[in-house]
Amino acid sequence: MCGIVGYIGTRQAPQICLAGLRRLEYRGYDSAGIAVVHDGELDVRKVVGKLDTMDEELEKNPLVGTIGIGHTRWATHGKPSVENSHPHLSDNGRIAVVHNGIIENYQELREQLTGEGYEFKSQTDTEVMAHLVQKYYEGNLRAAVCRAVADLEGAFAFGIICADSPGELVAVRRFSPLVVGIGEGENYIASDMGAIRQETDRVYVIDDDEVALITTDGIELTDLDLNPIEREVFVIPWPADAAQKGGHKHFMHKEIHEQPDAMRNCLAGRLSDPGKPIKLEGLNMTEQEIKNLRRVVFTACGTAYHAGLVGRFLMESLARIPSEADLAAELRSRDPVVLDNTLCIVISQSGETADTLVALRDMKAKGAKVISVLNVVDSSIARESDGVVYIQAGPEIGVASTKAYTLQIFTMAMIAIHFAEVRGAADPELIRTLKQDLLNTPKLAEELLAREDDVKAIAAKHYEKPNSLYLARGVNLPSAMEGALKLKEISYIHAEGYSAGEMKHGPIALVEPNLFTVAIVVEGEVYEKMIANIMEIKARSGPVIAVATDGDEQIPATGLDEDADPDDVAAQPNDMIWVPPTHELISPITVAIPLQLLAYHIADMRGEHIDQPRNLAKTVTVE
């Protein structure tokens, strides 16, 4: 969850590390620290809080040095405090370590090292690494790091500097992401490419149990036995300004508005003509394998799981393959039965989510073929999958996932349509309609974004209410769950996403004027049933925001009671969020956009930290 950055060259390392940390702040943000080597000594600054506090600290107590490492922390072991923030120093104060991940056997190592006389100053797991490197250091930093890593169990990406090896930065990883950026007379390390994209577009993606020795003019990659490794340079495919806000108040807002272009990118080279087959480079499945499939299991966490629920619906409806969607953390814990010809589709924006990665490994070990639907290129999940279909959304910085969600559904719709065509499972006319509708979707997304002010006006009516309910049925049930997640994670309003069919089994007891209900009632199979649910809510004086198809004349007045007291919500028309018509099966894509805007504006009106909500990190790399 934490973020690491390092620099070695001729410029001032603290400023470069700080700029990189700002771009990583989404990974965690309860404290931060930077260490440099200068004049043969380590110098460290640490703060609790956001990076602005670090900026102020560096103003008051400047750091000077051309080699440095930085860290932004999201606490796992030990509370947020200066002592627990990274970099951690070895007992002799000569070695500094930044770490992302969790060292599982740290208690045992801590006891052992304490017994050997090492004094611990923090409650963190990381500090054991600083002491271990000191223990093994005999004048060669890289060799000491390799020996120390051999003692560790768990997940880690480390950046390490040493006052006695002032021209070297060493980095190593196992399970946690790490890249080495390549410059001219200077080099970098980072937890992800976005942190250093301003500096370079050329990186080495480091693999498990690989170590990088980085100097001003060279990068050597080896395994832990110091055998050299040849690695191709990876060229980061997005421009340097892609990770900046581009005039928007928040990354989340920018990313909501990037959806039409991202959809066009996702379509490019895959679908351009509704009469032609969809091409999915990277899927890595033969037609025979697709025909043989007996089961598809979707697995993911959070928003990506909601996208997986839509994927399951599409796969079953179109390709007629029995399908299920499981939360990754739950899939692992229930020891699922995996039959022959089972496909597991793993969905993740980051490609680094720990629970999702472990579920992938379990499913693979049980014999499932695994393909992943990912955004971040060359992530851990990508490398362990049998095939990868990228959603092509570009970097997503806001903690609340927006464009990744719609693009995950977009991509899974293409996969389901492709499978349906190969298996001859769906009516060719339906397939053609869905393909045409997918091709139209970027335009529809633009129309929806142009209606933002209407959604903002609705947000202004309801933003002070403490509770909300999101209701839907069928393929849009995940839209209700995702709408509710979006609202709760950035506005802290209590929000529940529920099947409208379950209302009478409990949730209707919550309905009262201070709880607003978002009802998704677009054209399609479940339309009439949703109308009945809206009437039940209005009859109990619950305000309704209806998401309905353009031109629907019935919904605004649904549940209206002309005899009710004019102050009673039962006497007032429903608030309307209009969406342009599209086939019901892919309507979760269009429905998502105004629900993202609704959550965004409600949170903004409440003055919340939208891009960095409390207690959350963008990428959850711990189980």
Ligand code: M6R
């Ligand atoms: O990177 P991933 O897609 O694997 O992340 C999964 C979830 O952690 C993520 O979708 C999370 O739920 C978002 N904060 C929701 O906006």
